[in-house]
Structures are given as structure tokens and as C-alpha cells.
Amino acid sequence: MSTSGNNPSIGIDLGTTYSCVAVWQHNHVEIIVNDQGNRTTPSFVVFNDTERLVGDAAKNQAAYNPINTIFERHEVVAGSGDKPKVIVTYKGEEEFSAEEISSMILAKMKGVAETFLGSAVEKAVITVPAHFNGSQRQSTKDAAKVAGLEVMCMVNEPTAAAIAYSLEKRCRLGEKKNVLVFDLGGGTFDVSLLTIDGHGHVQVKATGGDTHLGGGDFDNRMVDHFVREFKKKHKEDISNNVRALGRLRVQCERAKRIVSTAYQTTIDIDSLVNGIDFSSKFTRAKFEMVNMRTTHRSLGAEELLFLTSSGQAGLTDPVKWLIAVDFALTSWRPSQASRSEVKTFKDRNLIRAVASRSSQQSTVHGTCGNVFERCEYGKKKSIDEVVLVGGSTRIPKVQQLLQEFFNGKSLCQKMNPDEAVAHGAGILAANLSGIGDEAVLGMQLVDVTPLSLGVGIVGKTMSVLIPKYSPISIKKEDIFSTVYDYQTSARIPVYQDACGILSVSARETTTGINSAIKITDTGNLSKVEIDKMIKDAERHKFEDKEHMIRVIVYKTLEDRVYNLTAKLKDYNVRLSLIKMGTSVEDMIDLEHQIENVVEWLDDNPDAQKGKLDDKNAELYNICTHEKLSFAAKALLKTISGYE
Template structure:
């Protein structure tokens, strides 16, 4: 959507100013696992907007109360989490767009203090008590409340209604996760201009501020480790502002929350060993431990040890422990080493080696952890890591720049003289006969991208055709992620091979798939129905029916 240029943001207003029209701002929202941020291009600059608590970040929390109709969102929800544990919802970024049966969801539900059940179509649903009534919420519902909070934070600051937004997601988010995030944005009253990959947003924050000093194109790796996800993207950047993603890799279930949970488990075992008391089933005690572990983790990035004291943790027994950086690294070392896997994968996919990388840029709060920096520096054979951008705010910054560029609100060379070309993180494949698959769109293809395929009815009097589609990192059937089963229906009875269709598969700039077909005999578009419920027959066979 391009806004009327007469209503776009004037970066250099005339003097003296005439009575201003209400400007149509476009914001960038970094929807994080733990914290979210909102930014806007305003007065010739990007501004990270403070919330109503005076903070530049807002907790991605929603709390329901048993006696009040008003839900709490953001910092207010986080501040009461200890006394309202079961009704305080967080981590929904790890739930959105996933199936309840997914291994990662089954792992997380054992750790969360709130209840998650299986809903229709294998969709995870969160159980809450709201104003005395038990109800179910989806991850999209919770994310929508957080996004609405971020919109209102921006509106309070700008003194204007805000509709247009760019929302960021991990580069390795699947089609269903992207689609669910976009739906959450629409429910929050936003016109979602773009679902943008987080490392690409961080790349804009880095590149636009650095490119003036470049004499030749540079290969830049963005290492983005946040509260719940890890993304690694490799881009080529030029002085003229051409940003092209060459490859991306990541893990949508690896981040600061996992490091916190390891510390929590360590504390539970220490408390049991010292006091013969088991708090593993005490949600309130676990929440108190988790809050202190998160604080300790952050301080251990700058200090060698930190003491933790929790009064009356259980049965009037206090808990005291001293964390050293060595203990923190020991309990999490396998996870830290795991963070390097996507780095190697990204380089392989781009057919580059470490000597080809000019800059390694850190984004995400968890990149402040010294052992993460050490392992990354060792991987790149001692190369200095780029710390010139604020790792917490780079993603929101880049999203705000993209929002301004998409709406024409940003004037001047800084905003307009750049192009961003992103990629599809996963391959798109189709199931065909004999349990085989056909690759339609390779991984790391530039988006938007379209692929067409000709199909015909293989049997006489066939009235519909079904074909399953999947996302995949590899061609191994067990690793396929089912997207949906496409159906061409209401085919008039005829001998085999008479009816022929061209099926188009298109991945848009948001990384979201659409499928449609054209009847080759009439040239008319034929509706394709996509059933996203997981099939009982997951191998991927082209099935026909008379």
C-alpha cells in the first residue's frame, strides 16, 4: 500500500508552519519472545518509542484477572506475574503458527505455568480465567493484544492514529507462523505493510549507517540471538544501498529463555539438595526463581559472579546461591555450541568460507553473553565482531526504516537510496505418487517468487485432485513440514488427461504462500481449496477420486 504523497511525513516542514494535517505515520514493531519494541521514522530520524512506564522495551506479556474485566498487557502484566502465575501469558512467539503435537510445543508446555490444551485442527489453545470465566485463547489472540499495546504506545507518543506497520519475525519462521503473525497484526487494528525478517531489519540498521564509508560491496553476516529464537543471515551490501540476502539459517526454538530455564533447573536441584524440598511443581516458586535467574544472566555478561537471595521460597525457607559465569556457561554449553550450527549452515548455503565475510554484526540481547561472542569470534578465526548497533533495538530500527520507505513517509537519501532483496528460508515441495516429493521452489530463493506446474487428470471421470505441499530444509521425508493439502474440485467427468491445469505457487514479500490454478482449456482461474489440517496420510501422495 502506498500512501497519498500529499499526506506523507514532511521531514523538513516549512517555516513558519501552516496548520498541520494529521500525518499518516508508519511504525516498525519488533514483536519479541520476551520483550517488544516499537519505532518510527520521525523528524528526520528513527525514534525508539518509550512506553507508559518510561521504558524503551515492553514485556510481551498478557495477564488475565479473575475479578476484573480489564486485561493487563505489557509491563503491567509482567509486574504482577508472581502473584498471578497461571493467568499470566508469555512466550507466545514460541507457540504461534505451530501445532499442538509439535515436539517443541510438547517440550514447552511442561515448563509454562499456564495451561495449554489441544484445540480443533491440532491447534494449541491457552486456558485462562478471565473475570471469573474460564476461556481459551490462541497464540494469535495474545500476540494481537501485545501488538495493539505497541500501536497505542506509538499513538500516545505521536498524538495521531496509527494504522500502518511493519512487523518483524524470525527469518526461519514457517509459512504458518508468518501467516498467524500477520493475522494477529490485522486483529490489532493494523494495516500490515510487511512481515519482515528480523536479521534483515538489523542489516538495514547497520548498513544504512555504515555504507557511506564503504569503497566496495561487503559480505555481512547478521547473528541475531534473542529471547527465544536464533537467526543467521548472510547479505551482500553495497555503498549504493543494495542489500541482498544470500542465505539464511536459524533455530526458532533457541534463545535467552532456554538459558534461563537451565539456570532455573540448576536452582531447583540445589534447593532440593540443600533443604530436601522440591519446588519443581510450585509454579509461584518457579516464577520467582526464573525472574532472579534472568537478572543474574544479564549481570553475568558484565560481572564474574552474582549472588541471588529469595526469601521464603518454600515452607518459610530462604534460598541463597552464588552464580559464577563459569557455572552459567557450564549448564548451557551445549546450547551455546548449538548456536554455531546455523552459522556454518549459512556459509555452506552461500558457498562462502569465513575469510569471505567482511563484517559479523550482533543483534538480539543474548549476543551480549561473553561465551557467545567468544565462540563466534573463534569460528571466524579471531575477527572482531561489529558492536556498533544497539543489539536490543536494531530490529525495531530497521523495521521503522522499512515502514517509512514502503509508505513514502521517509524523504531524503538515507531512506530512499536502498533496496532489500530477501529470501525464502525453506524449500517448497509437493507430494507426488509413490511417496515421492517434487521440489518446487528451492531454499534461499529470492522473494517474491512464483513457480508454475502443469497437472492433468490421470484417471477417467475424475472429479477432484488433491496434492499435499510441504516446507523443508532437506529432501528427507521425515523432515517435511506439512503446509496444507491443495484441492482442485468440481472437475467435470471426462476421459483421463482431458482436463489440464496450470497450478501457480507464489511466495510473496512477506514469505507467505498462495496457490491458484488456471484451466488451460478455458483460461479461467480455478479455485484451489487448501486444507491446513494435518493429514492422516502424511507421506505426500497425489490422490485421485472418481
Template sequence: MESWEGGEPAIGIDLGTTYSCVAVWKHDRIEIITNDQGNRTTPSCVAFTDVERLIGDGAKNQIARNPANTVFSRFQLSLYDLILIICFSHAFIALLIWLSYGILDAKRLIGRRFSEVMVKEDIKLMPFRVIEGPSDMPKVVVTHKGHEQQFSIEEISSMVLAKMKEIAEAYIGGTVKNAVITVPAYFNDCQRQATKDAATIAGLNVVRMINEPTAAAIAYGVDNRFGGKKNVLIFDLGGGTFDVSILTIDGVGKFEVKAVAGDTHLGGEDFDNRIVNYCVEDFKKKWNKDLTGNERALGRLKVACEKAKRILSYDTQTSVELEVLLDGIDFSMKITRAKFEELNMSFFTKCIKQLESCLADANMKKGSVDEVILVGGSTRIQKIQRMLHEFFDGKELCKSINPDEAVAYGAAVMAAKLCGQTTKMIKELVLLDVTPLSLGKEIIGERMHVVIPRNTPIPTKKTMNFVTTADNQSSTDIMVYQGERTRSTDNFLLGSFEISGIPPAPKGVAVLEDCFEIDDNGILTVTSKVVSTGKTKSLTVTNLSGRLSKRQIKKMVKAAEKFKLEDQEFKRKAEACNALEDYIYDLKNKIKRNDIPPKDLKNVQHAIDDTEEWLSTGNVASVDEIERKKEILEFISRLAIF
């Protein structure tokens, strides 16, 4: 391995909903690392077959023939994909059939509980089984090598992260352990810890987790050096999540997050669904038939509606057209940009309200915002851009950073900083982030008592005293919640623990000191202490209901290593088989060219036939056996030729 600038390398990873991206600092700049297909982004996609596991482009490319065992966040059509559809539409029929069975948005599931209403709604659209696992955890069920297997969402995400790690290692030329990973700004504590667990399973040490819009702001700040201070607003609207963040950048490397807001369940696919519903109603009016009962028809319609949405970003009208959509009926409907905007106005308005909330939390007037930076594919929607343009009184929007790579770019800058890079630009970087949601505990009457308000700068540590609520109370439950609602149960329960050993005393006399501490990654530790005795008990959001214990993570790390070895063995077998088949092909060409003497032709042909028959059985025991078969052929052919 080459000597790396600044010591041991650390990479930046954007674990995206649809595509992931990895970057590293090298040669005094950030390098976006291409994968083995030469692409700068990799599909967040994992597939299981009878013989192997595929991740990234390989997994995406086999979706049509293996839909029930392919797990990915969300398929989006690139311009290249659209060209292929136009040129080779028949090849995509199987893909459209698969898409009729729905989608899995892993980013919307990670860190969630199976019993949550939103989770139950999401899994209705999935093409494979999702079951309730231990501790209310969603688990994906697939068939791999003929056996049914269950995987947590963290495990699936870890496979994508492991792929990004592998891509980086191929570029760097050695092992990579340390990484900065990005998450949506509005991820709660459980979602952040679940992402960190996924990284651990992948063999990565998370030196820092940063918010996606913050990473994008770093990318902007590094590429746009300026004197003085700038207030920058990052408007990040992707396929499944929405974040808005306000930062102050001082021009010499200090990035101070003032406030964040957003919705982890709002994005491009919600806009698609509004068009789908509109088409379903139109079809029902015209033909008195309900498309929602036919998954294939509904899925084909979803693909067509997403394509229509993309066209409406640069054209004023388009058509949703599908042959033989249901019961032999062809469907065709024009949709204008104005109609699309009308259908989704409630979502667009919600985005602007989140923006207003973020400004209020930052105590900043909109006129004080110097730059509005667009990140995420859904910001290409014209109405979103017009609403932002009008909201900021005609201010030009910044579209200069690459929306697909900016987040990984910023993460890699932070990674370089944390791994000891001494370049002046990196050395001067200081990031002051905030916690996105309020943190507190339940008190009497199911009320939420906030200990750390949202948008508090992190890392932070806050302590509050509480008293007993009953005479001679010997123990109490500490229920830790995250959210903005007054009633505790309307917020997200992060976890609970009991502290006992409180000395007998009248109500209100015994004092408990509760300490809430958030680290650089936004992960919370709560400690409760009986003041009179000094007895303490702590909780870190790592193994709560629906999360993974250290023992489970250790087991998954071993399973991931086993998968990696199996993948490597399969690759070796595939390469050995290819080499053998290539040699057979060459021998056949030699026979055609009469390069094999007639007296030896029979022996060579017999050896070829035996080898091809052996290959056709599929019972390939090992790489060594394949290589021996090739050696035998080589020996026979050498005897014949020489």
C-alpha cells in the same frame, strides 16, 4: 493530531519473545518510543485479574500474586532486576515460587499445531492450562473476572501488539493504523500468517513483515553509511530463536538478502536447560533424590541456572546456590565457564553449521564477509563469540548496534519508507528479501516436489505443470508443504485443497497448472488450474488447519475492542477512586490541623466515615457514582470551611 512528516504515520514493531519495542521516524531520525513507565522496551506479558487486564510492565509486576493467569514468553533478569534481588531478596521469594511452575514461550507456539511434538514438550513447562482448541490450535485457559476464558496464542500476541500501538499513539498524539512487524527469518508461512492475524486483531494494518535479522541489518546500514558494497552477516541468537542472514548492502540504500538459515527452537533457554539437567544429576548423585518431580524446586533451580549463565558471560566461574531446595536440603555447586561450554557445545556447533549452510546457500566464501553483526542477548556468551571469531579467521565482530532496539529501529525505517517518507536516506532504501524455506506440493509416493526453492528472492511467482496419475481422473488433492525433506510428510503441511472438474482422459494426458506466489510479507498463495477448461481454485494460507478464519478474526477484533473499552473504564474508575481517596486524605489532614470548625467537625467526620465504608465494600458501580461521592464531600467541606 499534528501533521506527520510524509503523511499518515507507520510504526515499526519488534514483537519479541521476552520484550517488545516500538519505533517511528520523526525529526529526520528514528525515535525509539518509551512506554508509560519511561522504558524503551515493554515486557511481552499479559495478565488477567478479578477486576482488570494488564499488559506490559503492569502485568510483569504482579506475576508473584497471580501466576496462573499471567501469560508471557519468558522472564529474563536484567541488571536492574539483579540489583533488586541483591537489595530486596525477600520481595522476590514469591516470584521465584511462581517461576518454579515453568514458562510459556509464545513465540515458539504461534502458528503451531497442538499435536506437534515440540508444542507438547513446551506446554509441559507452563504454569497454566493449555488445551487443544478447534482445528488443532493451542489455546490458553485463564480466569478473568471470575470466569474461565480461552485465548488463542494469536489473541495473546495481539494484546501485546495493541499495547505497542497504544504506546506509539500516546507519543504521536493520534491514531496509528499502519505498522511494519518483524518475525524470525526462519518462521514458516503459518507462523507469519498467525503473526499477521494477531496484528489484525490488535487493529493494525501490516504494511510489511520483515525478518528480524534483515531489520537489524537495515539499522546497521542506516547508521553506517559507506561507499561501495559490503557483505554483512547478521548472527541473531536470542532467548528462544536463532537466525543467520547474509545481506549485501551497497552503501546507498539497497539491502539484498542473499540467504537465511536458522532454527525457531534454539536459544538461550536451551542453554539454561542444559545447566539445569546437570544440576539435577548432581543433586541425585549426592542425595539420591529426583528434583524433576518437584515443580517448585525445579523452577527455583532454573532461575539460578539462568543467572549463572549470565555471570559466566563475564566471569570464569560461579556457583549455583539454593537454600532448602528439596526436603530441607541446601544445594550448592560450582560451575565453570568451561563446563558450561562443554554442556552446550552441541548447540553452539549447531549454530555454526547453520552459519555454514547459509554461506553455502548464498554461494559466498567466509572471506567475502565484510562485517559480522551480533544481535540477541545470547550472543554475549563468550564461547559463541570465540567460535565466530575463529570461524572468520580472526575477524573482529561488530557489536555497535543496540541488540535490544536494532530490530524495531530497522522496522521503523522500512515503515517510514512504505508510508511515503521522502527523506533521501529513506527514499533510497530498497529491500530485496528471500523465502527461508522451500515450498512445494506432494506428488505420488509421498514425495515433496519443490516449486520455490529456499532463499528465492521475494516477491516471486513460479508456475509448474503436472499431469493426472490415473485414467479418467476427475479431481485431485493439492497438498502444500514447506520444508527441506524429501518425503512430503516430514515437512510442514501448510494446507490442502481439492480441484475437481478434470475432463475424463487417459493417465498423464490432463494437465494442471499450479502457480505458487509469495508476496512481500512472505505469505503464500497457491492456484491450480485445469488447462483444458480454465477452471481454477486457490489457497492462501489464512484459514488452514490451526489458523484463524476471517470470521474468527472479526470476532476477536470485536473482543479486543471490548477489552480495550473495559481497560479504559477500569483506568477511569481507578483514577476517580484515587482522586476520592486523595480528597479524604486531605480532609483528614485539615481536621488534624484544626482547619474544620468544631461545630462542623461531626458532619465532616461522618461524611468521611460513610465514604470510606462505601469504598471498602468494593461495590463501585460507575465512575459517575465515585465522582458524585467526591462532590458530596467537597460540598460538605466547603460549607464547613466557609
């Protein structure tokens, strides 16, 4: 594999449920397929006693090994405070941090790209939800470092989608468009307002979102619905049966996809629990009824933000009104089924985080309602295009409500919602690498800070220095007076408003004395922790390679013995061996020895490579035993694949 300095940079959409990787190649963006031939890869990690699986293989085993399955990893990316850990059974019991889980998925996507490109990949643009705070962004950077990637840039998911849109539907020179990107993915919800023009400028005007709202919430409500239905029909409560819930979740996700294109489907699960089969018809109307609150959470946000920004609400305190409506529409509480699934992470901090989700979600309308506060937009007609991003935007009810809100405006669905974010990240990676066509190289991106930054003053109030929606990067200065005369020191609290790493300096104007500090979230990893994780990642990579070699050796030996077993039952093969001088007694002895190898393989599925090599040599000796003629040996070696 080439490791030259000219290796291409990639764009990675590190999604909650699925991830996608893209690269600029042959004058266009190429979405890279994985080893299963799929253009997106499940963001799943599964552990067992002998191996670690990531991607499609992990998701395929999730229903049968739910205790050691990690998915929707955004739920475990620490915002601040205690760092959640995931405890799994992997060669005993092992703890993994959220960053380590993310690094495994990033390493998988890095490997997918390297296989496709035939060269090492060292640099990447990585996307994150628009409303990720600074700690969560830093956690993602740390994860990339552990995965062996240098982060060229971190870009918000809807911004990346807008970049893709701007190149796909290039504006005429001088033309300016206001674009709303509605991004409803598997685990996060973002709304961004941007302007694009024919000069390659992409400017973010405002952004907002909810890092705990996505397609997984639709699945959760369906699971809760069928848990109640199963209990009503069969008098069995499966809300604490992790394996049954895992199997049910798989079917719910499948049903959700089907009723997004068809009217009806059936949930069929054999022996869901205690030998009881479960079958239930599920229609699109039922899906919409079950998920009514969830769709209002994502779409109600848009309507309410326009009402408040255009002054139509007629309320003295629109924020309180937004929160009140949100409580009425989305009074989410974790059901027994939801809590049971969380227990698979075996971490109290995670359980507390999910249990408190209802209070966090009550702010979603207020958060999105503020998107337009500092923008020129106040009327729906000012939006030229509404771009749908994220797999959950395929849900017909989501599209219907969004289109009705924009007075029948056609929604832009020309980009693949699963790939649009990775597509934009790939373009940005090319731009930062100095490759691409004129449009790519001429692109300029201006993003904004979604939260305010300031310092504490008298009365424990915050004096905002950098308002939210300020373009990044930015530097602001202000002068403050001391409370009392002749003060020799001052304590200056710096409020990050839950967002970011920033540098702050203070200077006393009369003496010129300076003091500076670089503020980082204490919840992030230290260099020692990152170095340890890199070593652990290398160990896991080595173990994965060793395991793969062992699997190949095992399968090769298995193929040989089963080919021999099958062929020796063939009349023509037996006749040939007899004509070559093999006696009936030798034939029976040959079959008996091969059967012993078959039994050994069945009894030792986890045998180490050394033992497998010994058994392979034993099989070779069986096929080349001195009692056999030269011709018989040649035939058996051909059948078994030794020649």
C-alpha cells in the same frame, strides 16, 4: 488524537520476551519509550479477576500471579493442526487464542506509539523470526488486524537488523559487503546471510534458524540447576510449585544479566517455599557450565554449516552427521520444573509441543547447515561483517565462541542488540510510506523463501518448483504428463514444505481447461473468528478504560482521606480549626467519619465507580457539614483537594 490520512507508519519488533517500536521522525529513526520510560516493553500479559495488564506492569506481577501470566508467546503460536488456547482467570474463566495474546502486545505497542506521536497509528511493519512458517506469519497478521493495525510488510528479524546496519554503516558507492546477522533473542535464533551495497540494495542470500532457542533456554537451565540445588540443600522439591518457580525464574534472569557483565552474583530469595530462604552464589563460570549445551546449539550450528558447505567434513552424509552431533550436544528433555511452568497454560497441546521439543531441536544444525548450500560463501573470510542482534548475544561465552570461529574477527556491536530489529522495521516503514531521506527512499530489499515449494508426482515424491532461498516474489511453471493415456482428471498434491500461502493453477494444454486454487494453512483464523476477536478486543479495550477510570477515582478518594487523616493529626491544623469555631466534639466526630471512609476503602478495593462516586460525595459532605464554619469548610476542602 489526530486521525488524518498522513499519520506516520511504525515499525514493531514483536519479540518473544521484549517488544520494541520505532518511527521515522526528524530525518532519523526514533525508538519510542513506553509509559515507564523504557525503550523496550516486556511481551508479558497478566490477567486477574478485575484487570488485564500488558508490558512492564504485567512482568512486575508475574512472580505473584504465575498461573495467569503469559510470556514467550511464540511458544503458543500454532504452526498447524489444533489451535492452542490459553485458559486464564479473568472475570471468571476465559480462553484466549495465541493470536489474541499477540494482538494484546501489538495493541500495547500501538498505544505506546500513539501516545508519543499524538496521533492515531494505522499501519505498521512487523518483524517475525526468520524461520517462522506461513501459518505462524499469518497468525501474526491476524493478530495485527485484531489490534487495529494494517500490516504493510512482514520482515524477518535478521533482515530488519541488516537494514538498520546498512544505513548506519553506509557502504561507499559500488562497495559490496557480505554480512552475517547472528540473532539470538529471548526465544528464537536466526542466522541470515546478506549482501549490501552503496546503492541501498539489501539482498538476503540464505536464512535459517530455530524458533525454540533463545535466552529463555538459558533461564530454563538455570532454573533446573537451582531446583536441584534447593532439593539437595533443603530436601524440598519445588518443581511443581508454580509460584516458587516463577520467583526463581525472575532471579535467574537477573543473575544471567549480571554475570554477563560481572564475574559473580548471588541468588537471594526470602521464603521461597515453606518459609525456607534460599541463597546461592552464582559465577560466570557456573553459568557457562550450566548452559554449555545451549551455547553449543547456537554456535555449533555456524561451524558445522561452514564445514559442510566447504566440503571439509569428509563425510558421505553430512546431514546425518550434523544430527548425530546435535543429539550429543543438545539432548534436551523437559525437566519437572519446565513441565510445571508449561502447565500454567493449562493446555495439553502445549505440553505435547514442549515435550517434543528435543526432537525438533535435533534438526537445528542441519537446518543452519543448509544456509550456505545455495550461496557463494564457503569460506569464513568471505564474511566482511558479523552483526550481533538480540539481547542474548551480550553473553560473553556466546561472543567468545563466535569470535573464535571467525578466527578472531571483531564482532559488530555498534548497534543496540535490543533495538536493531525495530530500528530496521522503522526504516522499512518509512520506505514503504514514501518518507525519509535519499538513502531510505532508495533502499531495495530482496528476501528469500527459507523452504522449498513443489507438487507431488508419481511415487509420492515432491517435484520442487521453487527451491529454498529463491528470491521473493517469484512465479514458476512446469509441464507434467499424466500417468495413463485418456485420463479425464488428475489429483495434484501441492507441498508447501510447511511454509506459506500460495496460489497454484493447472492447465491442460490440449483443451485449455484451467483450474486454480489459493492454498492457505487450515490452522489459520477464519473471517468470522477474526471479527469475533476484534469485537472481543474492543470489549477488552473498553473494560480496560473503565477500569483505569475506576482506579483513578479510587486513588483520588484515597489521597483525599489520607491527606485529611494526616493533616488532622497536625497540631497547627487542629489549632486553626478550633480558632475557626470547631468544637472538640465536632473535631472528634469529623475524625471518626473520615476514619469510616478509610475503613470502607480498605474493605472495598474493587468497588465500582458508582459506589466510589457516592463515597466521594459523602466525604465532601463531611468536609462541608453545616456545623462547620465557612473558614473551617474552606480549609478542609483545600486539604482534601476539593479546591
